[in-house]
Amino acid sequence: MKNIVLSNKTYKLEHDPYIYKLQDVEEPELFREMFPYTETPKVAFNYRRVPENMAEDIFITDTTFRDGQQSRSPYTTEQMVHLYKLLHELGGPNGMIRQTEFFVYSEKDRKALEKCMELGYKFPEITTWIRASKKDFELVKSIGIKETGILVSCSDYHIFNKMGLTRQQALDKYLGIVSDCIEAGLRPRCHFEDITRADFYGFVVPFANKLMELSRESNVPVKIRACDTMGYGVPYPGAALPRSVSGIIYGLQHYSDVPSEMIEWHGHNDFYKGVVNATTAWMYGASSVNCSLLGIGERTGNVPLEAMVFEYASLRGHLNGMNTQVITEIAEYMEKETGYKIPPMTPFVGANFNLTRAGIHADGMMKDPEIYNIFDTETILNRPPKVSITNTSGVAGIAFWVNDHRKHLGLPELPKTDELVKKMYEWVSSEYESGRITMITDEELIKKYAEISE
Structure with missing residues (x-):
């Protein structure tokens, strides 16, 4: 052998x-x-x-x-x-x-x-x-x-x-x-x-x-x-x-x-x-x-x-x-x-996987999405990065949401110093000053944006 x-x-x-x-x-x-x-x-x-x-x-x-x-x-x-x-x-x-x-x-x-x-x-x-x-x-x-x-x-x-x-x-x-x-x-x-x-x-x-x-x-x-x-x-x-x-x-x-x-x-x-x-x-x-x-x-x-x-x-x-x-x-x-509910934090497919809440993060995303996004999620997954609007979003977060919405409407971007962005921010601030603790939904933001834009 x-x-x-x-x-x-x-x-x-x-x-x-x-x-x-x-x-x-x-x-x-x-x-x-x-x-x-x-x-x-x-x-x-x-x-x-x-x-x-x-x-x-x-x-x-x-x-x-x-x-x-x-x-x-x-x-x-x-x-x-x-x-x-x-x-x-x-x-x-x-x-x-x-x-x-x-x-x-x-x-x-x-x-x-x-x-x-x-x-x-x-x-x-x-x-x-x-x-x-x-x-x-x-x-x-x-x-x-x-x-x-x-x-x-x-x-x-x-x-x-x-x-x-x-x-x-x-x-x-x-x-x-x-x-x-x-x-x-x-x-x-x-x-x-x-x-x-x-x-x-x-x-x-x-x-x-x-x-x-x-x-x-x-x-x-x-x-x-x-x-x-x-x-x-x-x-x-x-x-x-x-x-x-x-x-x-x-x-x-x-x-x-x-x-x-x-x-x-x-x-x-x-x-x-x-x-x-x-x-x-x-x-x-x-x-x-x-x-x-x-x-x-x-x-x-x-x-x-x-x-x-x-x-x-x-x-x-x-x-x-x-x-x-x-x-x-x-x-x-x-x-x-x-009818399956995907946990929102699930990588690649969850609602929050490329969503940021912090205003400082949103500010970075406006300057360069690569700072806080793992890769080009829009190209690779057909999911552009998003922000959610809360009491910590700040002006930068509001501006990011506004410009993302305007992109879908075929409108040009606005700087965060624009009057429309300021009014949206003031409305968000008033919501939380009045005691709100929940996140503001896209539906609410779209409605308020339409009111302010008129």
Whole structure:
């Protein structure tokens, strides 16, 4: 047996990697020191750092119609079709939003899926998420789907405490299900649920090895979706498994030979790390990150799709054909047509994301919008910067609002010393001197501007 081999990945001599075998333990490994439950979870470090290995082709996949529907009232068929069209437009001609997944159990979801397929878009490719049964495999195959997600929970919390199985029993069950999926003519996408609480070398790697063997034997690609189901993943270099995002991605590649294009990261935002964990997964070798529009999903939500659009642009220096102005269109549609209320402070889509209240900020914005605006939001998102009018707005804030309004009316700008601006400021001041404590609305300002302009 060779101990040292030339790697076809790094082109360096490496020790022949250890082949991990399933560790069929009698008691579940719950990592109680990391996850004490009655205390906050702990982040342990072993200082083992793995190399960054970003794939040449990185992209986004979507779960708006699957995970995104599990924490809100269901979308109508018409809403799903419209949002699918917007995803297609946002992702652009190069398929940056590569796939989106649907449920197929209700008539409404199946109808939406079929109507979306009738559009004939190459991207996003429509996939499904189903129960692991032959009946469901035949159902999605008859619809014309080529890839489907299969739940294969991999932590002992799920294997022992939820399903009542041993690791060997779970492994055998999962491999049988995946074989049935391949036999039905479908590409399996294996959802490694709760991977950030799983025994990585005792179950995850041996299971991934078996899946890659099955893939080679059948000549069918088997995708692994690494699911940070509870948001426990951390991006820190040197963090210990099972919480290390970089360690998980590196381990799947190095010990199980899973190619980048077959690794997908699916994160949640329970500890505010959804976006940075997804970016870390990209940087260490996962080709795709799974997201939902506006981050809507289980509990604290999924990775916001619009966030990863800008993460991609930041890392690669271009948008690769993505149309970012569609993000604003999506946000407006979600609020007006689906009844979802976007928290106003939400980056890129919230009402206040490029709005300033302080008068000193407004004064800076009048001189140069770049001082207080993160980028040219008007060009990139079709959202010009705005100010809200309160008791702290000052003359500069009033002048900014007046000139923004006049721009929409096709009128020239006015200096903040103009009589009209002064009268607007005097009216605002009188409102707060009279005891008002709320923000003055655009409707009130437009009405007062019209009165003063007459």
